Amino acid sequence: MAIGIVHEIPGGTQDDYDKIVKALGQDSLDSLGDWPVEGILCHIAGPYEGGWRVVDVWESEEAFQAFGEKLMPAIQEAGVDAPPPETYSVYNFVS
Numbered sequence: 001m002a003i004g005i006v007h008e009i010p011g012g013t014q015d016d017y018d019k020i021v022k023a024l025g026q027d028s029l030d031s032l033g034d035w036p037v038e039g040i041l042c043h044i045a046g047p048y049e050g051g052w053r054v055v056d057v058w059e060s061e062e063a064f065q066a067f068g069e070k071l072m073p074a075i076q077e078a079g080v081d082a083p084p085p086e087t088y089s090v091y092n093f094v095s
Helices: 014-023 061-078
Strands: 003-010 040-048 051-058 086-089
Touching: 003 061, 014 051, 014 061, 051 061
Parallel strands: none
Antiparallel strands: 003 051, 003 086, 040 051
């Protein structure tokens, strides 16, 4: 079952996002093939008032967990204070 992720980082910026991407070993995440693990179906990132928001859809909880094993060290390496994301089961996903 697909899983949705909403990661809001209060005070986060585009620079923070770019630092995390670099810490993941990428210059950018412009295509789904750029991800360090398989299973990402959709990725959206951008500012909101007061911070930075990332919204993902993953093919499964297991795929997201595999990414989390790479993401958490990258967030720490980038020096970003990011709370845990909100996760939910996806009922309908259209691409």
